[in-house]
Amino acid sequence: MTTEEKIPQSRLGSTGPMVGVQGLGAMGMSEFYGDTDEAAARDTLDAALEAGVTLIDTADIYGRGANEEFLAPFVAAHRDEITLATKFAIVRTDEALYRGVRNDPAYIRTAVEDSLRRLGVEVIDLYYMHRRDPDVPLAESVGAMADLVRQGKVKHLGLSEVTGDELREAHAVHPIAALQSEWSLFSRDVEESAVPAAAELGVALVPYSPLGRGFLTGAFTDAFQDLSDGDFRRTQPRFSGDNARSNAALLEPIRSLAAAHGATLAQIALAWVHQRAAVHGLPVVPIPGTRKRERLLENTAATRIVLTDSELDLLEPIAAQVAGSRYSDMSLTSAAREN
Incomplete structure (x- = not known):
């Protein structure tokens, strides 16, 4: 791939590193979306780097550490070329359905050491709560x-699913480079307080699930018909029954714009995220996840699509009409703590 074909770079907030304007979420390479072909997933990682995707995102919860271990050989081979992000806080026991959250300093000190070991690195580029x-x-x-930064174990700090007030409070303790929260044509509650606060502070937004967990690709109408038994989306409200059928109908404006641009629905949805961030004067690096080279290249091509004001207006009403919440349990999201 030539330099001209690679995606452009931008700084990950005012205090962060330079990265490609689109990243890669690696979660699905280990868990949550059904069986994975590891060879295809490794090929996708190579394709990402070739395309200029340099922000690689994981977390200690993904596969109970297996995702970090899966990434370790790729990280070792390309350590100076990528920005490596991982996360702590969500605790899973051997009981698969149990999850808790820990933010206490003792846990953070243990969690970072475990992630460093699994990833095979001496420093994590971006460490999220x-x-x-x-x-x-x-x-x-x-x-x-912040102590981890001073100790040289972490370079930059990030938060996930916090409100605008929480972001301001954290930033006053130590500069926050990035805020990772769900943001897409289907999920816009982050715009209530977090987006304005991030723009004010010079914090980059790293939208996860910018394709609505795949719904915005047009591939699904009913989770129980279209998804494998091991796919967690079968339990998500937006993919269930009448909600799924109602949400599928909302894709028609995206479908019409995709046809007009000779693009896919996914590309229009990703282009919207990039341009919506620009409206707020906000640096943004979406991290759509995929295990397939062809999807990776499809997603990065979205960075070359420009939607007109009238096209953006056509997409504006969608989020307000979406049926079902973005998680079956919203208690751990920023939306639960707004106001």
């Missing part, structure tokens, strides 16, 4: 993360 535990003072948690 994956979810917020309101019972632990935010200053304590971010203070412990």
Whole structure:
């Protein structure tokens, strides 16, 4: 791939590193979306780097550490070419359905050592608090993360699913480079307070699920017919029954724009995220996940699509009409703590 074909770069917020304007979420390479072909997943990682995708995103929860271990050989081979992001906070026991959240400093110190070991690195480029535990003072948690920066174990700090007020509070303790939250044509609650706060502070937005967990690709109408038994989306409200059928009908404006641009629905949805961020004057690096080279290249091509104001207006009403919440349990999201 020539330099001209690679995606452009931008700085990950005012304090962060230079990265490609689109990243790659690696979660599905280990869990949650059914069986994975590891050879195809490794080929996708190579394709990502060739395309200029340099922000690679994982977390210690993905596969209970297996995703970090899966990425380790790729990281070792390309350490100076990529920005490696991982996360702590969500705790899973051997009981697959149990999850808790820990933000206490003792846990953070243990979690970072475990991630460093699994990834085979001496320093993590971007370390996120994956979810917020309101019972632990935010200053304590971010203070412990800042200690990791001073110790040389972490370069930059990030938060996930926090409100605008929480982002401001954390940023006052230590500069926050990136905020990772769900943002797409189907999910826009992040715009209520977090997006304005991020723009004010110079924090980059790293949207996860920018394709609505795949729904915005047009591939699904009914989770129980279209998804494998091991796919967690079968339990998600937007993919279930009448909700799924109603949401599938909302894709028609995206479909018409895709036809007009000679693009896919996914490309229009990703182009919207990039341009919506520009409206707010906000640096943005979406991290759509995929295990397939062809999908990776499809997604990066979205960075070359420009939607007109009238086309953006056509897409504006979609989010307000979506049926079902973005998780079956919204208690760990920023939306649960707004206002």
